[in-house]
Amino acid sequence: MRIFLLFAILAAGCSLNEEKIILHVKERLIDVDGKEASVFCIEQPDGTPGFTAQKGQLLAIQLENYLDVPTSVHWHGLLLPNDQDGVAFVTQYPIYPGKTYGYHFPLMQAGTFWMHAHFELQEQKLLSAPLILKEASDTAIADQEAVLFLTDFSFKNPEQIFAELRCPSKIETHTARMHDIVEVAYDAFLTNCRTLSAPEIVPVLAESIVRLRIINGSSATNFFLSLGALKGTAIAIDGNRIEPIEGSSFELAVAQRIDILVTIPATGGAFPILAQGEGTAMQTGLVLASSESLKSLAPISQRASVTAGRFTNRQESLFHPLTSLNPRPVDRKIALELEGDMAAYVWTINKQAWPNITPILVKKGERIEITFKNTSTMAHPMHLHGHTFQVTALNGKPLQGPMRDTVLVPVNETVTIQFDADSPGVWPLHCHVLYHLVGGMMTVIRYEGYTQH
Ligand code: C2O
Ligand code: CU
Numbered sequence: 467m468r469i470f471l472l473f474a475i476l477a478a479g480c481s482l483n484e485e486k487i488i489l490h491v492k493e494r495l496i497d498v499d500g501k502e503a504s505v506f507c508i509e510q511p512d513g514t515p516g517f518t519a520q521k522g523q524l525l526a527i528q529l530e531n532y533l534d535v536p537t538s539v540h541w542h543g544l545l546l547p548n549d550q551d552g553v554a555f556v557t558q559y560p561i562y563p564g565k566t567y568g569y570h571f572p573l574m575q576a577g578t579f580w581m582h583a584h585f586e587l588q589e590q591k592l593l594s595a596p597l598i599l600k601e602a603s604d605t606a607i608a609d610q611e612a613v614l615f616l617t618d619f620s621f622k623n624p625e626q627i628f629a630e631l632r633c634p635s636k637i638e639t640h641t642a643r644m645h646d647i648v649e650v651a652y653d654a655f656l657t658n659c660r661t662l663s664a665p666e667i668v669p670v671l672a673e674s675i676v677r678l679r680i681i682n683g684s685s686a687t688n689f690f691l692s693l694g695a696l697k698g699t700a701i702a703i704d705g706n707r708i709e710p711i712e713g714s715s716f717e718l719a720v721a722q723r724i725d726i727l728v729t730i731p732a733t734g735g736a737f738p739i740l741a742q743g744e745g746t747a748m749q750t751g752l753v754l755a756s757s758e759s760l761k762s763l764a765p766i767s768q769r770a771s772v773t774a775g776r777f778t779n780r781q782e783s784l785f786h787p788l789t790s791l792n793p794r795p796v797d798r799k800i801a802l803e804l805e806g807d808m809a810a811y812v813w814t815i816n817k818q819a820w821p822n823i824t825p826i827l828v829k830k831g832e833r834i835e836i837t838f839k840n841t842s843t844m845a846h847p848m849h850l851h852g853h854t855f856q857v858t859a860l861n862g863k864p865l866q867g868p869m870r871d872t873v874l875v876p877v878n879e880t881v882t883i884q885f886d887a888d889s890p891g892v893w894p895l896h897c898h899v900l901y902h903l904v905g906g907m908m909t910v911i912r913y914e915g916y917t918q919h
Contacts, residue, residue, distance in 0.1 A: 483520070483522065483523045483524065484523070484524045484525075484526055485519050485520070485523040485524065485525050485526065486526045486528070487510065487517050487519070487525065487526070487527045487528070488510060488511055488527075488528045488530065489508050489509065489510060489517070489527060489528070489529045489530070489539070490508070490509055490510070490511060490530050490532055491506065491507070491508050491529065491530065491531050491532060491533055491537055491539065491561075491583075491593065492506070492507060492509075492532035492533060493505070493506055493507075493532070493533060494506070494507045496592075496659050497664075498619060498621070498653065498654050498656070498661060499654065499661050499663050499768075500663075501621070503619070503621060505591050505592040505593075505619075505659075506533065506583070506588060506591045506592055506593035507592060507593070507595070508539060508581060508593060508594065508595040509595065515595040515596060515615070515658075515659075516580070516581055516595030516596040516597050516598070517595075517597065517598075518596075518598040518599075518600060519573055519598075519599055519600070520573065520599070520600055520601065521573050521574070521575060521576040521599055521600065521601040522572075522573060522601075523572070523573050524570070524571075524572050524573075525569070525570065525571055525572070525573055526568065526569075526570050527568065527569040527570075528566055528567075528568055529561065529566065529567045529568070529569065530565075530566045531561045531562065531563055531564065531565055531566070531567070532563075532564075533563055534563050535563060535588075536554070536560035536561060536562050536563065536585065537554075537560060537561055537583050537585050537588060537593065538552050538553065538554035538558055538560050538561055538567075538583065538584050538585045539552050539581055539582070539583060539584070539593075540552035540553055540581065540582060540583075540584040540851075541569075541571075541579065541581050541597060542579055542580050542581060542582060542597070542721060542849075542871070543575075543577075543579040543580070543597075543704060543705050543723075543854075543871040543872075544571070544573075544574075544575065544579060544597070544852075545574045545575060545852060545853070545854065545889065546571040546572075546574075546852065547571055547889075547891070548852060548889065548890065548891025548892060548893065548916075548918075549891075549918075550569050550570065550571045551851055551852060551891070551893070551894075552569065552581075552584055553584040553851070553894055554584055554585045555821075556892060556894055556910065557891070557892065557918075560585055573599055575599055575705055576599045576600060576601035576604070576705075577599055577702055577704075577705025577706060577707075577723075577725070578596075578598060578599075578613075578679040578680075578681060578702065578704075578705050578723040578724075578725055579596075579597040579598070579599060579705050579723070580594060580595065580596055580597050580615070580681045580683055580721075580723070581594065581595050581596075581597045582594035582595075582683065586904070587624035587625060587627075587628060587900060587904060588624075589685050589900050590618075590620070590624035590627070590685040590900055591623075591624060592617055592619070592656075592659070594615075594617065594683045595615070595683075596613050596615050596679070596681055596683075598613065598679060599705070604677075607675075607677060607701070607727070608675045608676060608677035608727055609671070609674040609675050609676065610670060610671075610674055610675075610676050610677070611676065611677045611678075611679060612668045612676055612677070612678055612679070612739075612752070612754065613658070613679045613680075613681065614657050614658065614678060614679070614680045614681065614739060614741070614751070614752060615657065615658050615659075615681045615683050616655065616656070616657055616680065616681065616682050616683055616684055616687075616689055616718075616741050616750060617655070617656045617659070617683050617684050617685075618650070618652045618654075618655055618656075618684040618685055618686060618687040618743070619652055619653055619654045619655065619656050620650065620651075620652050620653050621653050624685075624900075627650055627901070628901055628904060628905075631649060631650070631811050631901055631905075632810070632811040632905075647744055647745030647775075647776050648743070648744070648745040648746060649686060649844070649899075649901065650685075650686050650901070652687065652743070652746075652748070654748070654750070654768070655684070655687065655689075655741065655743055655748055655749065655750035656750055657741065657750045657751050657752050658752065660752075661750065661768060662749065662750060662751060662766045662767070662768045663765075663768065665738075665751060665752050665753055665766065666752040666753070667752070667753050667755050667760070667763070668752060668753065668754050668755065669755060669756075669757065669760075670730050670754045670755065670756055671730065671756060672730055672731065672732050672733065672734040672756050673729070673730060673731070673732050674729070674730050675727055675728070675729050675730075676727070676728050676729075676730065676754060677701075677725060677726070677727055678698070678725065678726045678727075678728060678739060679723065679725050680718060680723060680724050680725070680726065680739075680741070681723045682718045682719065682720055682721060682722050682723070683721075684720055685720070685899070685900035685901070686720065686899045686900060686901060687720065687743045687744065688717065688718070688719045688720060688743070688744040688777045688845070688847070688874070689717075689718045689741040689742065689743060689744070690715060690716075690717055690718075690741065690742045690743075690744065690774050691715060691716045691717070691718055691724070691726075691739070691740070691741050692714065692715050692739075692740045692741075692742065693713075693714040693715070693726070693728060693737075693739055694714070694737055694738050694739070694740065695735075695737060696714065696728040696729070696730075696737050696739075696754075697712060697713075697714055697728070697729070698712065698713060698714055698716075698726040698727060698728045699711065699712050699726065699727045699728075700712075700713065700716060700724055700725070700726050700785075701725050701726070701727055702723075702724070702725035703722070703723070703724055703725075703785055703868045703869075703870060704722055704723050704854075704868070704869070704870040704871045704872060705723060705871070706787060706788075706789075706854060706868065706869040706870065707787070707788040707789070708785050708786060708787055708788060708868055709785075709786045709787075709788060710727075711784055711785065716781060717777055717778075717780075717781055718741070719777065719845075719847040719872065719873075719874035720847040720872070720898045720899055721847055721849055721871075721872040721898035722847065722870070722872050722874075728754070730754065730756060734756030734757070734758050734759055735755075735756060735758075735759050736753055736754070736755040736756075736759040736760075736763050736764070737753065737754045737755070738751050738752075738753050738766050739751050739752055739753070739754065740766075740770075742770050742774045743774065744774055744775075744776060744777050745773070745774060745775070745776065746773060746774060747769045747770045747771075747772065747773045747774070748768060748769060748770075749767075749768060749769070749770050750768070751766070753766070776845075776876075777845060777874060777876060778876065779860060779874055779876050779879065779881075782857060782860060782867060782868070782873075782874075783860060783865055783867070785867060785868040786866050786867070786868065787856065787866070787867075787868050787869045789869070790856060790866055790869070791833075791856045791869075791884055791885070791886065794833050795833065796833050796834070796835040796884065797829075797832035797833050797834070798828060798829075798832050798833075798834050798835070799835045799836075799837070800826055800834065800835065800836045800837070801816075801836075801837050801839065802815050802816055802836060802837070802838050802839070802909075803815070803816055803817075803839050803841055804838055804839065804840045804841065804842055804846050804848075804875060804897070804907065805817065805841055805842050806842035806843060806844060806902070806905075806907075808843060811901075811905050812905055812906050813842070813846075813897065813902040813903075813905040813906045813907035814906055814907065815895075815907060815908070815909045816909075818906075818909065819905075819906025819907070820896070820903075820906050820907070820908035820909065823908070823909045823910070825892070825909070825910045825911070825912035826895070826909060826910070826911050826912065827912055827913075827914050828887040828911055828912070828913055828914070829887060829913065829914050830887055830888070830890050830913055830914075830915075831886075831887065831888070832886075832887045833884060833885075833886055833887075834884065834885055834886070834887050834911075835858070835882060835883070835884045836855075836882070836883050836884075836895075837859075837880055837881070837882045838873075838875040838880060838881045838882075838883075839875075839880045840875040840876065840877055840878065840879055840880070841878070842877065843877060844877065844899070844902070845874055845875065845876045845877055846874070846875045846897040846899065846902060846907065847872050847873070847874045847875075847897060847898040847899065848872065848873055848874075848875055848881075848895065848896070848897055848898070849871060849872040849894075849895070849896060849897075849898045850871060850883075850885070850893065850894075850895045850911070851871075851893040851894045851895070852889050852891060852893040853871070853885045853886075853887075853888075853889060853893065854869050854870070854871060854885065855869070855870060855871070855873075855883040855884060855885035856868070856869050856870075856883060856884050856885070857870060857873055857881065857882070857883055858882050858883060858884045859880075859881070859882035860879070860880075860881060860882075861879055861880050862880060862882075870883075872898055887911075887913065890913040890915075890916045891912075891913060891916055892910050892911070892912045892913075892916065892918060893910060893911045893912075894908055894909075894910055895908070895909050895910065895911055896908035896909070
C-alpha cells in the first residue's frame with residue numbers, strides 16, 4: 467500500500483510541469499536623470515526583473531534575500547494557498563538577511579500580475595517587479611508584447627516621506643500635502659526603471675499587433691495612460707479578460723493592471739506610450755519604434771503640457787468581464803467605511819487601524835458582498851488578497867463590472883464588490899497607497915474555522 471502510494475505520488479509529480487525560479491532581492495543603483503539612486507529590486511540571477519511563467523505550471527520559487535534588512539514578497543493578484551501569500555506577520559515571518567525562502571504554488575491564472583515587498587516601506591524603494599502569466603492562446607492575440615512597469619520615485623528615503631506626512635511641519639523643500647490630490651511630491655515617475663530622458667525603446671514592426679501589459683507598481687500615484695497617435699483595444703484588467711474596449715486613453719489606479727492591444731501603422735514610426743500622474747504634469751513611458759524611425763527619435767518631455775486632474779472611475783462602468791461571477795444570492799453583506807484623520811495621518815476601516823483590527827469573518831462557500839464607502843478626503847485603491855472579485859455597483863447603481871483584485875474608491879463615493887469565499891485563510895484587505903496602508907488602512911478577511919500552521 468505504501469509503495470503504491472509512493473508510486474502514485476511520483477507519477478503525479480512527473481506529470482506536473484514544475485518550474486523552478488530563483489529570485490534575488492537586493493540593492494541596486496539606477497540612474498535618475500543623471501543622478502545615481504540606490505534602490506531595491508527583485509530579479510533572477512541573469513538580471514531579469516520578476517518572471518514570466520505559464521498557466522498550469524507548478525511554481526517553485528527560491529527567494530534569496532541579499533539585503534541587510536528583512537523582507538517578504540507578495541504575489542499580487544494570484545490565487546494561491548494562503549500560506550504562500552507572502553505577507554510578513556500575517557502569513558509568514560519576514561525573511562532575514564542572507565536567508566532563502568521557498569514558495570510553492572500552482573499557477574491557476576493567465577494574465578498580467580506583479581510582485582512586491584509586503585514589509586514596511588520597501589515597496590517605495592522599488593522592491594517590486596512584473597509577474598506575467600501566459601497561456602497558449604496568447605500567441606494568437608498579439609505578435610509581440612511589451613511590459614510597462616510604472617513606479618513613482620523619490621530621492622528621499624520612504625521613512626522620511628512618511629514622517630513628513632505624519633508631521634507636515636517637518637517638510638523641508640517639497641510640497642507634500644499642499645495639494646488636494648497629490649500627497650507625495652515625487653522626483654520622477656519611472657517606466658521599467660527609466661525616465662523619459664532616456665526611455666526604453668521597444669523595436670516593433672510595421673503592421674504588427676503589440677500587447678502592452680501596463681502595471682501600476684507605484685506606491686501612491688494613479689496614472690492617466692495615453693497611447694498618443696495609436697488606437698488601442700483594452701482586453702484585460704487586473705489579469706482578467708474583459709470585453710474589448712477601444713480607446714487611446716485609460717486610467718490605471720495604484721496596483722491595477724491593464725492589457726492593451728495596439729497596431730503599428732503600415733508606415734511605421736515612433737510611438738510614445740505615456741503615463742501621467744494624477745494631479746501632476748509629470749509623466750513617464752516608453753517608445754514603440756519601427757526600425758526606420760530609430761535614427762530620428764524626437765526627445766519626449768517629462769512634463770505634459772497640462773496638469774492632470776483627478777481620477778473619476780468613469781471608465782469603471784465601461785468595463786465588462788468576459789466571464790462574470792455566477793449569479794447567486796449574496797450570503798453575507800459587509801459595509802466598510804474608509805476614513806482618514808489627515809492631521810494624525812491615521813487611516814481607518816470602520817474606525818479600526820491595523821494592527822488593532824477585528825478580522826472580518828466569512829464562511830467557506832459563501833457569496834460575499836462588500837460595500838466600501840469613502841468618507842475621507844483621498845481616494846483609496848482597495849485590494850483583496852487571494853480572491854478575484856467583481857465590481858457589482860457604483861454608488862448603489864448595479865452593474866456587471868470587471869473582475870478585479872484592486873478597485874479605486876473615489877472620495878465621497880461607494881463601490882460594491884462581490885466574491886466567492888472559496889479559499890480558506892487569513893487574507894489582507896487594504897488600501898494599496900503605501901502610506902495609507904502603513905498609516906492603518908488594512909484589515910483581514912478570516913475564514914471561520916481556519917487555523918494557521
Ligand atoms: Cu499588492 Cu497587500 O498587496
Ligand atoms: Cu488609501
